[in-house]
Amino acid sequence: MTQHDTIIIGGGHNGLICATLLARAGQRVVLLEANRNLGGLAATREFFSGFNAPLASTLYAMPEKIVAELQLDQHGYTPSSQTLDLIALSRNENPIHIKADTIGGAEVGESTSYGDYQSMLRTFAKALAPFWSKTMPAISDRKLSSLATFGHLGIKLRTMGRADMLEFFRVAMLPMRDLVDEYFKSESLRAALCWDGLVGTSMAPRSPNQSVITVLSRMAGSHGGLHTIPSQGMSSLISALESAAIAAGVEIRTETPVSKVIVGGDEHGQQVDGVLLANGETIRASRVVSSADPKTTFLNLVGAPALEIEFTNRIRRLRTKGYVAKLNLALSSLPKFKGLDEPNGRMITADKMDDLEFAWDSAKYGEIPETPVMEIVIPSLRARGLAPEGKHVLSANVMYIPGQISGGWTAAKKQELLSRLIAILDLHAPGLSTLVEHAELLTPEDIQNEFNVSGGHWHHAEPSVDQLLMMRPTYEAAQYATPIPGLYLCGAGSHPGGDISGNAGRNAAKAILS
Amino acid sequence: MxxxxxxxxxxxxxxxxxxxxxxxxxxxxxxxxxxxxxxxxxxxxxxxxxxxxxxxxxxxxxxxxxxxxxxPMQKYIIDGPDALAMLDRMVTRDLTKLGVNRVTYCGWCNDSGRLIDDGTIFRLSDEKFMLTCGSPCIAWLRKSSLGFSNLEITEATEDxxxxxxxxxxxxxxxxxxxxxxxxxxxxxxxxxxxxxxxxxxxxxxxxxxxxxxxxxxxxxxxxxxxxxxxxxxxxxxxxxxxxxxxxxxxxxAGFLMPYMEFNEALKTVNFEYDQTPLELGLGWLVDFKKPHFNGRRALLRQKNEGLKVKLLKLDIEGNKVAEEAILYNDEKQSREIGYVTSAMWSPAVKANIAFAMVDAKAANGEIWAEIYYQRELRQQMKMARCTIKDKPFWVHPRARQTPPSLT
Structure with missing residues (x-):
């Protein structure tokens, strides 16, 4: 039997990155993925014969550093430099195109404001960027390295200059709405600019919390927050990560769900001893690194009896309700959106911020919103092989859709939501409904079940201030190590959180190797 | 009525x-x-x-x-197939050794190994236990039962x-x-x-x-x-x-009183103003050989690093009760080394006795108590030499004798 030093649970991008870095450092690593495909929420799946789409359709947060460090270019991955415009769709007005520095289709004044807005956010994003790829110091930890991290953050904020630093402290916890209200007039523009602070969280435009921080973390990527789609598709990123892992010596086993993390030990303390697979097989290793979400890892795989009581209750209290549903459409041809030559951007279907707010109001009481808001991309315009020749895939993130609705999700309820979504699409792209060959709708509950993610939450745990930084997912597990010796976290539930960035996987590997 | x-x-x-x-x-x-x-x-x-x-x-x-x-003592019934495992994970003692119709004294700690409370657990049947303790504990029991689905916790104080x-x-x-x-x-x-x-x-x-x-x-x-x-x-x-x-x-008898020898960990405001069982001389209650229990990690660390403070039984010279006395390393009060938690004149032992929390390092040297007392309304102070006692102050064979004596 092969001896392993480390078992990685979960073959999403974080698990793959962590596995590769550990294997390169000389560890014998086996990675176990429950599903058939690697990639987790970024895995590309065939949702209809000949039509493929990943849940995560675009890239924005993947640092060049990780791509370079893993030499993903040598494994078939080429990052795209073609950014997608963020397009504010409106039922009654012309679409507004938001690019890196300019705005098209809005009043002149808006463009000037956008320059100021972007310049401010970039200053802040740049100051914060180093901290997404660092292990956060533990609370009350007085180690030199921890103090250095605090010091570094202080210096970064201070060197922005006094005015910018104070402005940062003023806006950091603002609701998205208050921030964009200060800068813009157009309703649909404000709504579209809110989107990146909100999507994947349980925040709406009026929620004060970390939405601005979310925007800033998403701006840390190569294109200042604008999205791209690799020309070979998201699958090219995942297969490059797989290839890099295999090249580093990682043994990858798919369709291998883990049912238990084995915790052994003796009178001198606990120690991880391997995992028990759902098929009854045991794999021994003194280190287990889980990219599964914290609730799944601690409550299901480890189990409360092997953990401390207060810690377990903190994990139970983690807020993990996801509110993003996925709509995938197989289209017989390219739809025509009003006011757009080509729907080759990232389109937000909110006339105004209240569309988001009201959708959230329904969702938070367990109701399906009357008018959900969508972020639409047609990835087949950018990446080859997603749809048969001449046909297209429309992929939309739908907010705010509760995982649990009153009375529970039924086929009829899903159909009702699907009809509403297609009706909304028809308003923006008349006749789109006639092009639909197949529609797939994944509620957060479906995402939870299919991808083994608590609550179907994009970030495994809400990225709110109480669950961020040295509190992510909770203290005593926020530096990737957990209370159980040998057990580590490396997924989106750890700092800095979700999105396809790989920082959590990379930070975890660094923490394990240090 | x-x-x-x-x-x-x-x-x-x-x-x-x-x-x-x-x-x-x-x-x-x-x-x-x-x-x-x-x-x-x-x-x-x-x-x-x-x-x-x-x-x-x-x-x-x-x-x-x-x-x-x-x-008024708090009583809880924990009943079900998971009751033993749940309680065993909660308390520091090995409950799997507790037979049916047996009772055991035990303590339970928070994650940091600080004592929440002590009490007794009665094994009423294979799967049914009664826990008794001085202060309400239902919230902690419910928190402790997370992950143990097959049991029922009943607040039974008034039953x-x-x-x-x-x-x-x-x-x-x-x-x-x-x-x-x-x-x-x-x-x-x-x-x-x-x-x-x-x-x-x-x-x-x-x-x-x-x-x-x-x-x-x-x-x-x-x-x-x-x-x-x-x-x-x-x-x-x-x-x-x-x-x-x-x-x-x-x-x-050398038994601890909550709010005197220790502050209940869940109610303590100041950092480490509560105590661990090891500090309280309850090391015999802490079984590191049993499977995981709450606070184990912290207690192991403390065991390996050594105690900073420990509870001592003191025999104090003279007959002035050392209630609330501060302890010093010499008669000149050069250095403060601890404080008395409970004190009395013991009629049975005919001795001036006390429990005291003392810096562990100072326990090997001299211990002096600064005792304040009144003589016809006039405040007096005296320094009294203390001697450490290892055994309970009072023990009597009749307490354990079976069959017991009639007198």
């Missing part, structure tokens, strides 16, 4: 009903005996500090027998009328009451015996370090049991005793 402890709260003519203290199931008998009306409160119950005279009640415990009302019977004639009293079968009951065992048309559960347990029992009946049998007990005990010097006498007996 009924045996409902909430009866005052149901009195619609009393505008303060909800604010009044609850009355114990034994109140109707205890109140006339409380000659001094010396009432205080415990867990919302009206509770006797003493009935007539603290010293007199103390001497009853040591020389004849006395009853102490444990109705029992319970009385502690302590002292050398306690067995003789029970025998005279017709419960002679307790003769074979060993310390920490329990037995169910018929009583009138019901049942009485008797455990050989207590908080005095002496021969003694705790009697548990359903509330409707509270007064019949009291009457039978006091009739049987009339010639054996039976007398109710209150909190003050308990506190004397328990200190002599």
């Amino acid at each position: 009924t045996n409902n402890p909430d009866r005052l709260r149901q009195n619609s003519t009393d505008p303060y009903a909800g604010e009044r203290l609850k009355l114990s199931y034994f109140h109707e008998r205890q109140a006339p005996l409380n000659l001094r009306d010396a009432w205080s409160a415990w867990n919302g119950f009206k509770f006797a500090d003493y009935y007539y005279d603290t010293d007199y009640e103390y001497f009853c415990i040591r020389n004849t027998c006395g009853t102490y009302d444990i109705c 029992f009328a319970a009385l502690s019977l302590q002292g050398p004639t306690s067995f003789a009293t029970l025998k005279a009451m017709g419960l002679g079968e307790v003769e074979q009951l060993k310390p920490f065992n329990l037995i169910h015996l018929p009583f009138q048309d019901g049942e009485i559960m008797i455990s050989r347990t207590g908080f005095t370090g002496d021969l003694g029992y705790e009697l548990w009946v359903e509330p409707r049998l509270a007064l019949p049991m009291w009457d039978a007990l006091y009739e049987a005990g009339a010639n054996y010097g039976i007398q109710p005793y209150g909190e003050a006498a308990t506190n004397m007996a328990r200190l002599e």
Whole structure:
């Protein structure tokens, strides 16, 4: 039997990155993925014969550093430099195109404001960027390295200059709405600019919390927050990560769900001893690194009896309700959106911020919103092989859709939501409904079940201030190590959180190797 | 009047009903005996500090027998296939070794290994346990049960009328009451015996370090049991005793009192103003060989790193009680090394005794107590040399003898 030093649970991008870095450092690593495909929420799946789409359709947060460090270019991955415009769709007005520095289709004044807005956010994003790829110091930890991290953050904020630093402290916890209200007039523009602070969280435009921080973390990527789609598709990123892992010596086993993390030990303390697979097989290793979400890892795989009581209750209290549903459409041809030559951007279907707010109001009481808001991309315009020749895939993130609705999700309820979504699409792209060959709708509950993610939450745990930084997912597990010796976290539930960035996987590997 | 402890709260003519203290199931008998009306409160119950005279009640415990009302003590039933595993993970002692009809003293800690409370666990059947403790614990029990789905936790405090019977004639009293079968009951065992048309559960347990029992009946049998007990005990010097006498007996026996020797960890505000079992000399309660239990990691660390403070039993020269005294490393008070948590003049041992929390390093050197006392209203201070005692201040073979003596 092969001896392993480390078992990685979960073959999403974080698990793959962590596995590769550990294997390169000389560890014998086996990675176990429950599903058939690697990639987790970024895995590309065939949702209809000949039509493929990943849940995560675009890239924005993947640092060049990780791509370079893993030499993903040598494994078939080429990052795209073609950014997608963020397009504010409106039922009654012309679409507004938001690019890196300019705005098209809005009043002149808006463009000037956008320059100021972007310049401010970039200053802040740049100051914060180093901290997404660092292990956060533990609370009350007085180690030199921890103090250095605090010091570094202080210096970064201070060197922005006094005015910018104070402005940062003023806006950091603002609701998205208050921030964009200060800068813009157009309703649909404000709504579209809110989107990146909100999507994947349980925040709406009026929620004060970390939405601005979310925007800033998403701006840390190569294109200042604008999205791209690799020309070979998201699958090219995942297969490059797989290839890099295999090249580093990682043994990858798919369709291998883990049912238990084995915790052994003796009178001198606990120690991880391997995992028990759902098929009854045991794999021994003194280190287990889980990219599964914290609730799944601690409550299901480890189990409360092997953990401390207060810690377990903190994990139970983690807020993990996801509110993003996925709509995938197989289209017989390219739809025509009003006011757009080509729907080759990232389109937000909110006339105004209240569309988001009201959708959230329904969702938070367990109701399906009357008018959900969508972020639409047609990835087949950018990446080859997603749809048969001449046909297209429309992929939309739908907010705010509760995982649990009153009375529970039924086929009829899903159909009702699907009809509403297609009706909304028809308003923006008349006749789109006639092009639909197949529609797939994944509620957060479906995402939870299919991808083994608590609550179907994009970030495994809400990225709110109480669950961020040295509190992510909770203290005593926020530096990737957990209370159980040998057990580590490396997924989106750890700092800095979700999105396809790989920082959590990379930070975890660094923490394990240090 | 009924045996409902909430009866005052149901009195619609009393505008303060909800604010009044609850009355114990034994109140109707205890109140006339409380000659001094010396009432205080415990867990919302009206509770006797003493009935007539603290010293007199103390001497009853040591020389004849006395009853102490444990109705206000918190009682929980944990029942189900997961009950043993859940409690075993919660407490520091190995509960898997606890047989049916046995009782064990144990403590439980927060994640940081700080003592939340101590108490006793009764194994009533394979899957059914009763936990008793001084302070309400239901929230902690519920938190502790996360991940153990197959059990039920019931707050059972008011489901029992319970009385502690302590002292050398306690067995003789029970025998005279017709419960002679307790003769074979060993310390920490329990037995169910018929009583009138019901049942009485008797455990050989207590908080005095002496021969003694705790009697548990359903509330409707509270007064019949009291009457039978006091009739049987009339010639054996039976007398109710209150909190003050308990506190004397328990200190002599070397038992800890919450809020004196330790602050309950869940209620402590200042960092580490609570204590670990190791600091409290309860290392014998902490079983690192058993599977995981709460606080284990922190306690292991403390065991390996060594204690910073520890609870000591002190024999103090002279007869001035060292209550609230600060301790020093020499008579000149060069360095402060700790403080007294409980102190008394022990009539049984004829010694000036105390529990004290002391810097572990200083425990090897001299220990001096700065004692303040009054002489006809004039404040006096003296420095008194302290000697560490390893054993409980007072132990008597009758406490463990089976069959027990009648006197």
